[in-house]
Amino acid sequence: MGRLAIIAGTGALPGLVAARHPAVIVRLAGVPCDAEGAGLIEARLEHLGQMFADLRASGVTELCLAGAMRRASFDTAKLDAETQALLPRIMAAQGRGDDALLREVVAIFEDEGFTVRGAHELRPDLLASGNAGATEAQSADAARARAVLAALGPLDVGQAAVAAKGQLLGIETLQGTDALLRFVAETAPGSGGVLVKRAKPGQDLRVDMPAIGPDTVALAAEAGLSGIELQAGHVLLLDPDAVETAAKARGLSIWAVP
Amino acid sequence: MGRLAIIAGTGALPGLVAARHPAVIVRLAGVPCDAEGAGLIEARLEHLGQMFADLRASGVTELCLAGAMRRASFDTAKLDAETQALLPRIMAAQGRGDDALLREVVAIFEDEGFTVRGAHELRPDLLASGNAGATEAQSADAARARAVLAALGPLDVGQAAVAAKGQLLGIETLQGTDALLRFVAETAPGSGGVLVKRAKPGQDLRVDMPAIGPDTVALAAEAGLSGIELQAGHVLLLDPDAVETAAKARGLSIWAVP
Numbered sequence: 401m402g403r404l405a406i407i408a409g410t411g412a413l414p415g416l417v418a419a420r421h422p423a424v425i426v427r428l429a430g431v432p433c434d435a436e437g438a439g440l441i442e443a444r445l446e447h448l449g450q451m452f453a454d455l456r457a458s459g460v461t462e463l464c465l466a467g468a469m470r471r472a473s474f475d476t477a478k479l480d481a482e483t484q485a486l487l488p489r490i491m492a493a494q495g496r497g498d499d500a501l502l503r504e505v506v507a508i509f510e511d512e513g514f515t516v517r518g519a520h521e522l523r524p525d526l527l528a529s530g531n532a533g534a535t536e537a538q539s540a541d542a543a544r545a546r547a548v549l550a551a552l553g554p555l556d557v558g559q560a561a562v563a564a565k566g567q568l569l570g571i572e573t574l575q576g577t578d579a580l581l582r583f584v585a586e587t588a589p590g591s592g593g594v595l596v597k598r599a600k601p602g603q604d605l606r607v608d609m610p611a612i613g614p615d616t617v618a619l620a621a622e623a624g625l626s627g628i629e630l631q632a633g634h635v636l637l638l639d640p641d642a643v644e645t646a647a648k649a650r651g652l653s654i655w656a657v658p
Numbered sequence: 659m660g661r662l663a664i665i666a667g668t669g670a671l672p673g674l675v676a677a678r679h680p681a682v683i684v685r686l687a688g689v690p691c692d693a694e695g696a697g698l699i700e701a702r703l704e705h706l707g708q709m710f711a712d713l714r715a716s717g718v719t720e721l722c723l724a725g726a727m728r729r730a731s732f733d734t735a736k737l738d739a740e741t742q743a744l745l746p747r748i749m750a751a752q753g754r755g756d757d758a759l760l761r762e763v764v765a766i767f768e769d770e771g772f773t774v775r776g777a778h779e780l781r782p783d784l785l786a787s788g789n790a791g792a793t794e795a796q797s798a799d800a801a802r803a804r805a806v807l808a809a810l811g812p813l814d815v816g817q818a819a820v821a822a823k824g825q826l827l828g829i830e831t832l833q834g835t836d837a838l839l840r841f842v843a844e845t846a847p848g849s850g851g852v853l854v855k856r857a858k859p860g861q862d863l864r865v866d867m868p869a870i871g872p873d874t875v876a877l878a879a880e881a882g883l884s885g886i887e888l889q890a891g892h893v894l895l896l897d898p899d900a901v902e903t904a905a906k907a908r909g910l911s912i913w914a915v916p
């Protein structure tokens with residue numbers, strides 16, 4: 401493996417990857433990041449040409465896009481020539497949804513000669529696995545939520561859903577899993593239901609890996625849920641020990657299924 | 659048409675039907691209702707045998723289930739013999755979702771010899787129709803929300819969804835349209851998006867008619883939406899004049915498509 405750079409989104413993941421792999425951190429303007437690495441590149445999405453040059457100057461050949469990267473707003477008045485040339489590709493992909501946009505970003509990095517590696521490849525120890533033993537009711541609710549996510553997947557919608565007693569109580573939209581859980585807490589407290597979190601079919605895990613952390617567990621508990629079902633090998637735990645501790649403290653079960 | 663009884667749910671619809679058709683009002687225990695009719699029957703879901711007898715004693719041959727009837731809790735310790743005998747049918751249907759449950763309730767009334775008529779048959783003047791002229795952006799957002807509802811329909815989920823700038827901002831679940839709009843107001847204010855409200859495929863309009871009123875318009879405006887798209891002939895306006903006035907006052911467009 402060549403020299404690694406982490407293009408850092410928000411959250412704990414960039415730091416978790418950097419903790420195991422010496423890496424240059426690419427800090428994007430407007431994206432808060434406290435990960436520390438073996439070097440630092442300050443970059444902006446409008447100046448991709450500069451970013452590519454800085455990466456090459458640092459000897460970087462491998463890239464990892466880690467952390468939450470909400471569709472960044474992008475000042476088209478500030479583009480460098482290289483970014484300007486890429487704009488049609490970016491705009492066309494943006495119109496086809498988040499997944500298409502991220503796939504296009506990966507394709508652009510690959511066209512520039514970089515190898516794109518997923519955070520889950522660099523930290524496979526964080527992947528959800530195993531079965532804590534869901535009850536029959538939890539399994540039934542999880543199956544209902546899973547069916548909804550399967551129906552929505554082709555539309556590039558929905559990484560998570562909540563079901564309780566056979567009824568859907570919430571489906572994740574653009575606002576994310578935390579907003580979904582707050583909605584359930586406010587509108588359907590004490591349901592004893594289940595949060596299901598999965599990758600969308602076709603989701604490029606190298607750049608858009610579903611993840612939960614101890615905060616997710618706390619929000620699920622505040623929403624009155626009894627369990628969380630994750631897709632085995634497709635959801636990262638940030639970090640696994642803290643998630644387990646939070647789940648135990650709150651009386652939630654967490655399990656993974658294929 | 660024989661004598662009509664309205665089994666009254668909450669909201670304005672029972673009164674709107676009774677205003678045009680002389681009818682006996684069936685008031686269910688636990689369901690607030692201020693509709694006035696040509697007669698009154700007090701009933702409970704646990705005593706269906708008694709309800710059937712009272713309806714026959716009043717000469718009723720036609721029934722209209724009007725208004726919001728959230729899945730009522732049902733005290734199985736209080737059932738009369740006739741309801742007890744029907745319990746297996748009700749419980750089996752309940753496990754298959756809201757639509758299945760309502761279809762089974764209609765089948766039970768029909769087995770008892772009553773004709774079940776939809777509120778939209780008795781008040782066709784309230785049905786959404788026409789096109790106020792959506793902008794191109796509104797049409798695109800509506801198409802996105804419609805695609806999501808189409809994907810979820812077979813799962814008996816989703817009468818409404820909100821999209822803005824091509825992104826899904828909310829999908830209705832058990833908590834209903836008002837809760838959906840409040841969620842959007844809190845988590846994605848000022849989006850300028852569109853609420854789409856439609857019947858689910860296979861939804862029995864005779865007993866479960868999607869409806870919006872001036873309150874829905876007010877909530878949509880507070881959520882920062884710019885328009886509401888309804889399914890023509892499949893959504894009731896409660897009442898049309900007040901809805902139009904509210905939309906004008908708030909600067910929202912409302913249109914209907916097939």
